Amino acid sequence: MPESQIERAESRSGHLMRLPRVVYVGGDTIDRLGELLVRENFEGPVCIASGPNVRRMMGDRLAAGLKTFEMSWVDVFAPSEEAARSVEKRVKETNAKTVVAFGGGKTIDVAKVASMNVNIPMVSVPTSASHDGISSPFASLRDSGRPYSRVTLPPAMIAVDLGIIAEAPSRLMKGGFGDMIAKLTAVKDWELGRDERGEYFGDYSANLAKMSAQHVMERAQQIGDRIPDGIRALVEALISSGVAAGIAGSSRPCSGSEHLISHALELIAPGKGLHGEKTGLATVIMAELHGLDWIRVKHSLKMAGCPTNFQEIGITEEDVIKAIVMAPSLRPERYTILHKLQMEEAEARNLVRHTEVVGPMASE
Numbered sequence: 331m332p333e334s335q336i337e338r339a340e341s342r343s344g345h346l347m348r349l350p351r352v353v354y355v356g357g358d359t360i361d362r363l364g365e366l367l368v369r370e371n372f373e374g375p376v377c378i379a380s381g382p383n384v385r386r387m388m389g390d391r392l393a394a395g396l397k398t399f400e401m402s403w404v405d406v407f408a409p410s411e412e413a414a415r416s417v418e419k420r421v422k423e424t425n426a427k428t429v430v431a432f433g434g435g436k437t438i439d440v441a442k443v444a445s446m447n448v449n450i451p452m453v454s455v456p457t458s459a460s461h462d463g464i465s466s467p468f469a470s471l472r473d474s475g476r477p478y479s480r481v482t483l484p485p486a487m488i489a490v491d492l493g494i495i496a497e498a499p500s501r502l503m504k505g506g507f508g509d510m511i512a513k514l515t516a517v518k519d520w521e522l523g524r525d526e527r528g529e530y531f532g533d534y535s536a537n538l539a540k541m542s543a544q545h546v547m548e549r550a551q552q553i554g555d556r557i558p559d560g561i562r563a564l565v566e567a568l569i570s571s572g573v574a575a576g577i578a579g580s581s582r583p584c585s586g587s588e589h590l591i592s593h594a595l596e597l598i599a600p601g602k603g604l605h606g607e608k609t610g611l612a613t614v615i616m617a618e619l620h621g622l623d624w625i626r627v628k629h630s631l632k633m634a635g636c637p638t639n640f641q642e643i644g645i646t647e648e649d650v651i652k653a654i655v656m657a658p659s660l661r662p663e664r665y666t667i668l669h670k671l672q673m674e675e676a677e678a679r680n681l682v683r684h685t686e687v688v689g690p691m692a693s694e
Contacts, residue, residue, distance in 0.1 A: 348467035375400035377426035409436035417444035439469035454485035458502035465572030508610020519586030539583035550633035587666035588612035594653035603643030647688040
């Protein structure tokens with residue numbers, strides 16, 4: 331069921347919270363994963379969903395950590411329903427009792443869908459701090475090229491190995507930083523939905539998401555320099571923001587107009603920029619519309635080593651303008667500042683130039 335339908339159903343029947351059962355964050359988590367699963371009463375066999383590159387580079391180490399369990403593997407190539415069905419098929423073939431998602435955002439999202447469909451618990455073992463899907467009860471999928479969100483269950487357990495996170499490409503961590511600061515404008519959009527559309531608004535989940543964003547902004551330099559305390563702060567903030575979505579019963583505290591711009595750019599300029607890079611830059615723009623300090627937001631991106639201009643990730647000014655105009659149509663039921671303003675191209679152009687997130691056109 332699409333997220334919007336779930337939200338409407340739950341607003342009538344009550345407020346449902348979906349939260350992880352246990353979280354481990356440490357320096358040797360992957361080597362102790364089997365021990366942790368036994369301690370928390372997870373059963374085998376386990377089905378490990380992983381991208382082929384992650385499996386090739388770190389699969390032996392994960393297998394050693396799970397040596398007390400019978401295990402099977404399935405490769406995840408894309409964040410799609412088809413990929414989820416492949417995981418489900420392997421679960422049924424091996425009579426697996428637990429799904430372990432070992433990899434990045436697409437792997438974890440696919441495993442969420444598959445584990446829910448076959449009704450067995452899922453363990454999230456992220457290999458990068460690039461997204462808040464580590465802990466949230468939502469999956470971002472893409473079938474036929476168009477991104478959309480699925481309501482799932484959150485991981486039953488999250489096991490983060492900070493050593494592996496630290497070794498991941500720095501660009502992925504910077505993407506996670508961009509995704510985190512997006513909570514500032516996502517919460518403002520949610521407040522707008524409350525004030526102008528009478529939408530349910532959860533103070534606690536909103537404050538948790540906002541606090542998580544502010545927490546990483548205060549540690550932007552540490553994150554950019556890959557200092558251990560900064561890495562841990564980012565990981566814990568990503569987990570907290572995913573939990574905020576679970577408490578809210580929707581992705582409202584984590585995803586607003588800035589995410590819609592990112593999704594629009596995926597359609598307009600596919601393959602250019604990471605999700606978090608685009609949401610971070612879009613947050614600068616939306617901060618200005620919401621009356622927030624967009625200069626501070628942009629400075630925090632710079633401190634963390636993130637792109638501060640769309641051209642750095644190969645996206646043109648015209649692409650950004652088209653995305654701002656298109657964004658409200660991607661989720662017409664989710665009220666944001668862009669739905670309220672319905673900006674024309676000229677207004678969008680003035681906005682992106684004012685916030686200095688685009689460079690001069692080639693003809694200028």
